[in-house]
Amino acid sequence: MAQIIDGRAIARQLDERTTAEVDAMLAAGHPAPGLAVVLVGEDGASQVYVRRKIKACEKVGIRSMEHRLPAGTPQADLCALIKRLNNDDSVHGILVQVPLPEQIDTRAVLRSISPDKDVDGFHPVNVGRLTTGVGGIVPCTPLGIMLLIESVLPDLKGKDAVVIGKSNIVGKPVANLLLDEEATVTVAHIYTENLSDICRKADVIVAAAGAPELVRGWWVKPGAVLIDVGITRKLGEDGKETLVGDIAFNEVQHAAAVTPVPGGVGPMTIACLLSNTVKAARNLLEGADDPGDDYADAPDRSMYAKGQPAEA
Numbered sequence: 001m002a003q004i005i006d007g008r009a010i011a012r013q014l015d016e017r018t019t020a021e022v023d024a025m026l027a028a029g030h031p032a033p034g035l036a037v038v039l040v041g042e043d044g045a046s047q048v049y050v051r052r053k054i055k056a057c058e059k060v061g062i063r064s065m066e067h068r069l070p071a072g073t074p075q076a077d078l079c080a081l082i083k084r085l086n087n088d089d090s091v092h093g094i095l096v097q098v099p100l101p102e103q104i105d106t107r108a109v110l111r112s113i114s115p116d117k118d119v120d121g122f123h124p125v126n127v128g129r130l131t132t133g134v135g136g137i138v139p140c141t142p143l144g145i146m147l148l149i150e151s152v153l154p155d156l157k158g159k160d161a162v163v164i165g166k167s168n169i170v171g172k173p174v175a176n177l178l179l180d181e182e183a184t185v186t187v188a189h190i191y192t193e194n195l196s197d198i199c200r201k202a203d204v205i206v207a208a209a210g211a212p213e214l215v216r217g218w219w220v221k222p223g224a225v226l227i228d229v230g231i232t233r234k235l236g237e238d239g240k241e242t243l244v245g246d247i248a249f250n251e252v253q254h255a256a257a258v259t260p261v262p263g264g265v266g267p268m269t270i271a272c273l274l275s276n277t278v279k280a281a282r283n284l285l286e287g288a289d290d291p292g293d294d295y296a297d298a299p300d301r302s303m304y305a306k307g308q309p310a311e312a
């Protein structure tokens with residue numbers, strides 16, 4: 001029977017730590033960390049995620065500032081807002097919810113955020129820090145995925161890991177983080193041949209292809225650790241919406257551990273955003289020379305490891 005990795009519980013632990021860090025900053029005479037959340041347009045899912053992020057900020061003591069712009073906002077106006085936020089000392093973290101409307105060049109917008117306030121870790125400077133192993137701000141979902149993996153498998157050295165999906169937000173950064181832990185990493189995608197054969201050898205599978213139930217039970221080695229990043233909304237015959245991941249959950253009971261959808265990776269994304277915001281605020285307020293160095297072990301992932309290797 002596979003262990004279900006409870007993302008909500010692990011996210012709560014991280015939130016408790018983040019709350020304590022905010023309290024310590026206040027006790028040291030610093031202001032509360034400030035996070036600017038920018039949402040352009042009316043995308044339904046994005047509105048839900050932004051609302052959750054703002055509510056989560058309140059819970060841990062982060063001051064959030066919401067900026068909602070109409071769907072037709074020109075790129076220049078969005079970049080002008082970001083420039084103002086970059087220069088505002090009361091703002092320690094900036095996040096622009098993606099996807100952005102079509103008229104906007106997402107890369108240009110993400111590049112316009114100050115790397116020191118880029119709590120999503122999407123800026124090329126932070127991507128460079130991550131790929132060269134010097135820290136920087138680590139993107140929220142990949143960081144959350146590592147915490148989930150390490151909660152059941154603390155030592156990844158020499159383990160065979162397969163990442164399905166090569167996005168800049170999940171696939172590529174998570175592959176780099178796994179490599180940093182000395183795993184042997186294969187990055188697969190929709191054009192990869194013999195994906196089932198590749199998966200069958202894996203100790204860890206991170207499925208982030210956005211393809212519902214792509215990973216079948218017979219693709220999974222007994223004792224593997226499975227992380228499901230996919231969220232596809234499906235309408236059932238009863239007219240009710242259900243969420244389906246990239247892993248056929250009911251077929252993988254022979255795995256050592258698996259994340260559920262919902263309640264696995266998603267809650268970690270928001271908890272890691274809060275943690276990143278506090279780190280960014282600390283670095284800005286305490287004047288770190290090179291924020292990259294200060295992020296080298298942030299958050300300390302060993303804090304969340306239970307110390308019990310999964311059965312393999």
Ligand SMILES: Nc1nc2c(c(=O)[nH]1)N[C@@H](CN(C=O)c1ccc(C(=O)N[C@@H](CCC(=O)O)C(=O)O)cc1)CN2
Nearest residue numbers: 049095096097098099120140262263264265266267269
């Ligand atoms: N600027 C960013 N934009 C986006 C990011 C991001 O990290 N930064 N990631 C995703 C969306 N996202 C956060 O923004 C996000 C996705 C899912 C969840 C979540 O908690 N999911 C729940 C279930 C979802 C549901 O009920 O609808 C779960 O898995 O339990 C949180 C955040 C794209 N954009």
